[in-house]
Amino acid sequence: MSQLRTTKAGLVACGIICVFIFLYFRNPGPEEAEEEPTHPAVVDCGFYPDELCSALFDGKKAAPQIAQFCNSPHNSEVLAHLHTPRNCSRMARRLHFISRPLSAEEGNFSLAYVIHAHEELAMFVRILRAIYAPQNVYCIHIDxxxxxxxxxxxxxxxxxxxxxxxxxKTQKVAHDNLRRLQAEIDCLRDLVHSPFQWHYVMNLCGQEFPIKTNKEIIRYIRTRWRGKNITPGVVPPLNTKPKTGRSSPKPSPNENSYTSPNTRFKQKPPHNLTIYSGSAYYALTREFVGFVLTDPRAKDMLQWSKDIHSPEQHYWVTLNRLKGAPGATPDAGWEGHIRATKRRTEAGDGHKGCTGHDAQTTCVYGLGDLPRLIRLPAFFTTLEPSTDPLVAVCLERWHRLKALQQAEVPPEPHWPFPQQSHFSGQSHH
Structure with missing residues (x-):
């Protein structure tokens, strides 16, 4: 497709997130309207023709200048425009939020989310829009x-x-201490005490995007796990098993190997618990969350966790291996596809390494990974729109199209994203 090597008409339309946030949250006074400069980072953020995204999913390459065309706006520039929205329902329609359950199956099985928000407002809105359903409930923790x-x-x-x-409650979140774990427990307590009757809860950390639809996530949980918690992890191998004391942090583990952030623990675990290590991400039943908030072993382990690095990599998986805990999986290992994670050095899995970049030796997926990414069994993956904006744009459009194709109700006019022709440069639904 020769169009991929050009930046012709069709690549100049303003992006959904950038434009709508700007228009519907901005409420300047007369003086501000006269004196405020236009920020190129806001108006230059464009979304791309569907033909381009389709070609990327087919494994075709885009020229570097196309990949870098849409630069994510600096948060300070976006936040300078944010004020009270003039009309919530209008904003939700213009941002293409799903306004009713897409199927009876989804309407009868509500999910809850704990979302950590930092400074990427546009990405936060994009993530929430992708996972949003009116029957679900979302607790947002702002750093x-x-x-x-x-x-x-x-x-x-x-x-x-x-x-x-x-x-x-809010915490000063750091990725290697107790505060991230405490922030999630605070949100879980709020979710349990909320009036929403959700079934499972999952956690997201700011730049993660779904590669499975709401229906696919529910179907996987109901058919494969049937009331069990998903907490991938194992007892550390003997050559890396932690001892007493504390050490410097190491990179986080991926979903199918072990790299301990602790070579020593300062104190022995409470209640003679066997400490497991694994993913910081989970899918937990409502009953298990109640257990975590009330059981003495869970409370004592939380207190014990203040002295270790990255306690979230031990806390959830250890408690879920306890016999008698609601939905526990005492004999589980790395089963459960929560996050798509890959180390750049991994080989032998049918693709050529990592086309993105490293984040502590872990691959942040790039454009060349899109064909493989959408075929992975995981629920979510981590993106960095400021580095590879086209990955997030195309993945979002692909995800929404798949969700609407699976819908069992007639779509509302505002649910689909506007389609763009690379040839005409015009938008249509």
Whole structure:
């Protein structure tokens, strides 16, 4: 497809997220309207013709100048425009939020989410839009270190949705200490005490995007796990099994190998617990969350976890291996496809390494990974729109199209994203 090597008409339309956030959250006074400069990073963020995205999913390459065409706006520039939305229902329609369950199966099986929000407002809106369903419920934890304007903007945004709320407590989250784990437990407590009757809860950390639809996630949980928790992990191999004491952090494990962030523990585990290590990501039943919030072993392990690095890599999987815990899987290992994670050095899995870049030796997927990415069994993957914006744009359009193809109800006019022709440069539904 020769069009992939050009940046002709059709690549100049403004992006959905950038434009709608700008238009529907902005409420400047007269002086601000006269003096405020236009930020190129906002208006230059474009979305791409469907032909281009389809070609990338087929394994065709895009020229570097195309891949870099859409630069994510700097948060300070976006946040400078955010004020109270003028009309919540209008904003939700213009942002293409799904407004009713897409099937009876989904309507009868509600999911809950814990989402960590940092500073990427556009990515936060994109993620929420992709996983949003009116029967689900979402607890948002904003890092206490986040800018005040970001906090205010997110609060204003979530106030438009009755099933989205901010955590009642905030933490200064760091990825190697107890505060991330505590922030999730705070959100889980809020979710249990909320009026929503959800069945499973999952966690997301700011830049993760779904590669499975809501229906596919529900179907996998109901048919493969049947009331069991999903916490991939194992007892560490003997040559890496932690001892007493504390050490420097190491890169996080991926979903099918073990790299301990702790070579020593300071104190022996409470209640003579066998400490497992694994993924920080999970799918937990509501009953298990109640157990975590009330059981003495869970409380004592949380207290014990303050002295170790990355305790979330031990906490969930260890408690879920306890016999008698609701939905426990005492004999499980790395089963459960929560995150698509790959180390750049891995080989032998049918593809050529990693076309993106490294983040602590773990691959952040790039354009060349798209054909493989959409075929993985995992629920979510990690993206960096500021590095490879086209990956997020195309994956979002592909995800929405698949969700609507699976829908068992007539679509509302605002659910599909506008289609763009690379040839005509015009948008249509």
């Amino acid at each position: 206490e270190k986040a800018p005040k304007k970001f906090k205010s903007a997110v609060q204003t945004f979530v106030d438009c949705f009755g099933n989205v709320f901010l955590s009642s």
